[in-house]
Amino acid sequence: MHTILPFLLAMIAAIVLLNMWATKLKIAYPILLVVAGLLISFIPGLPRVKVDPDLIFFIFLPPLLFEASWTISFKEMKKWWRIIGSFAFLVVFFTALSVALVTNYYIPGFTIALGFLLGGIVSPPDAVSTGAIMKFVKIPKSTSAILEGESLLNDASSLIIFRFALVAVGSGQFVWQEAAMSFLWMVIGGAGIGLLLAWAFVEAHKRLPTDAPSDISLTLIEPYFMYWVAEQLHCSGVLAVVSGGLFMSTRRLVFLNSASRIQGYSVWESFVFILNGIVFLIIGLELPEIVEGMRDKGIPLSTAIGYGVLVTGVLIAARVISSYAAMLATIIFRPSVASRVGLRTRSLAMPLLLGWTGMRGVVSLAAALAIPITLDNGAAFPYRNLILFITFVAILLTLLVQGLTLPYIIKRWRLFDSFTDEDSEELTRQKMKQGLKQHVYQFLKNKYEQELSGHAGMEKFLRQWEERAKAADDSWMTEKTKVIFVEVLESQRQYLAELNKDPRIDEEIIRQQLYQIDLEEERLKII
Template sequence: MLPFFLAIVTVIVLLNMLASKLKVAYPILLVIGGLFIGFIPGLPVIHIKPDLIFLVFLPPLLFFSAGAASFKEMRKWWRMIGSFAFLVVFITALAVAVAANYFIPGFSIGLGFLLGGIVSPPDAVSTAAITRFVKIPKVLTTVLEGESLVNDASSLIIFRFALIAVGTGQFIWQDATLSFFWMVLGGTGIGLLLGWFFVQMHKLLPTDAPTDTVFILIEPYIMYLIAEHVHSSGVLAVVAGSLYISKKWLVFLSSTSRLRVVNVWQSLIFLLNGIVFFIIGLALPDIVKGLRAEGISLSTAIGYGVLITVVLIVIRIICCYAAQAATLIFRRKSLPAEIPWRAYLVPLIMGWTGMRGVVSLAAALSIPVMYNGIAFPQRNLILLITFVVIFLTLVIQGLTLPIFIRKSKVFEHLVLIDSQEDEQEKKIKNGLRKEVYTFLKNRYDDGHLQNSVLFQKMMQYWEENEKADDDEWMNEETRQIYIESLDAQRKYLSELNKQPDIDEDLIRRQLYLLDLQEERMKLG
């Protein structure tokens, strides 16, 4: 089994390299690879316990996505994010439930809601991988990131309630309402509390980069397990805890730990995404065999998958246009007097970004084979429909979205946005230069820097840090002073980040460069 696993990892890496070469998002090739691997004869069948799917894959995926998101930007657009993450998810799940109940024989409303909970949340990783090839406004990326973080929780809550309703044959609204509020509030509270606890542990314990990395790898699993143990939302616990921890990184992690953690997490998330797609690919032969045993042909099942995909796309586009209409009606005074016609294409693009991915796959795979001693109804059909939905949304929408954005020229005003970002970057760089000058001047006045030539050399080295390759003139004392100047710059950036008009991504980019400089100083 180990050689087979290593072969899968190798194929995943090769597909990522091919995706970079073709300039397409790697999830697109992963889902195609997962499809083809399912039809290779002689491959071993991998059986993973359904209740382990969420535990193994969801916590790290959610932790990474939340840590990479900007809470400051999400807070600006919380109304839109909240409406997409809760209201649109419920409408989507309802539409899928009605369509499945009407068109698919043997599908009850409960099973329809179960399927709706699985396929309703767009995937953050897939959307980010696809949109990095085109320029889109910051507000759109913020809404998509925030939506995908929170809607995973809301859709999985629907999934859980539907799973219980199908398994037990009853649904009590009063109990469900109380459970919903406990899952949301309890999960968020547990995540924040554990996030605070982990930050204190990192501060108090004598950790180094390897132990920090290992601690951060296990923290999302602990959050998820504790929240699920008390029947609240493990998803929300991980998201809330990750958002809290990511805001405190400068406080409890060294530059070495931060760089190490980012590199390890990026590799882990990429690997987990690939493995999930290949697991469903390996399970496809058994799924198809189960469908035939139930009297459902493969073509019929694929047809149902196409139907559900169309429902998902249409409902999302309708919801996006409804959101735009509500904005035009209730916030007309804050909008420009004349709205360009291309602005009315934005909801269409927003609706076209609803690619499904690994969370939907993990949810489908987590459906138990047996529930209360009885075979779970329509499990194989739900799995195949989910795979078809993911395949079609990733391949069709994923490949056409960049072309659509470029051809429609809907974001032509991004030239202005780019100039605003350039101005912000200049402001940040000028502020950092003043901070470094003030810091070094103070050290110079205190007698730490022995002459003005050395002072000028350090300023010149800072200004040319990305190109500078000559630091032999530094001794141990000046090197330490330079590292201390990096800490002063971090404090300045942390304060600057509190201003609402400053792009947090620009701040993070500068902090990353400071970490790289510090590591260079330590190695030098």
């Protein structure tokens, strides 16, 4: 323990330094992480970090999926549910099928079941990688919402394929009737258990005398509990976490106070950042053993690299083909939508862009590492090391090739030079602030008209909202005005919650303003 602990601390320090370097270079930090994982494999004498495959999913997936569910806009998901659903389910299955057929044909002894297992691992694009890359380019909110929604749901669909393929490899058979019933139970049961537990957690937060540290601590263990309960009942733990996370996210104003929301945002951002980095570095530490295992099975390194390049090409081609198929289907069956999102004028560029955003990442790594070392009968799991190596190559190539070229493609082709999201966002923000100002003024006039009349402090308080000017000092902030101020802030939250029901307003703008209100409430506590 005394030898491994300094090494683990050094890993975290390396992750932080790599993120700083990536920010300076203006590239996505997962690109440097995967390269660092590769370079680590060449360093001799490093301790071997062994993680039980049965614990990989349980350690890494619940918090990663839960955090993604909280950051995504459920309203935007509902708006673009058709294309998100097609990419999250149909495209994932098409990609897994393509990988299964190609690997079964080109890799000697690689069965269809193993092909689907590999396909389930490498089919989901990574939300973290895509989001990190998109920070350096401007894209429309609709495109961003589609990519975020797809990346959340395709993890669930791909891991269901992974689970069924794992059973097929272990048993040597696949009964379609049983699989269909099991699939329905996994989907419906997983989503239902997630929603039920999420409701119970919300009620517990509301009824218990929690503070910010206890609220944050509970949110850290809740996704693990959702995942564990669903898996114990043979449902999809992934779907339980996703559905439960979405449910709790939409009710964050109900059961969390301002301090819990502000502090929780920073805690979760740091926690997920470290988890992502650790997974990338773990695969680097295991690469020497993976390569050695392949050589023992008679698979040369050059051959394995060729298989990895082949599978990566299949992944990219399958996603690009699916993007053009989705565009064609939209133009044929929903021409009004096609016209609204501009598919006719950018018929060639936009599907290629969506197809080129398929960077693989941490979920694929976690799934590959979760493959058991042996089968139930004690025999070694077939082609485990090769599957791990192909997964790493696919992640490395998609991050380097697609990740580094995507910003250039967007800028070079000027795909979004004419989009007006920035102007519309600023106009929306101005209208929202003007509406908040008018709302607060009316709220104070209606509820505290007598207190406002003839009271210098209260009149100054009103002018602060009416003129949006900060007072020179806080001497006017009495206990009475504090109470009113808190009521005003809560009234603003209710106003924004109603405003968020308008499908034309970007939820991210609403969340930014809610965050400012939370900060203002916390500032009151130290006055």
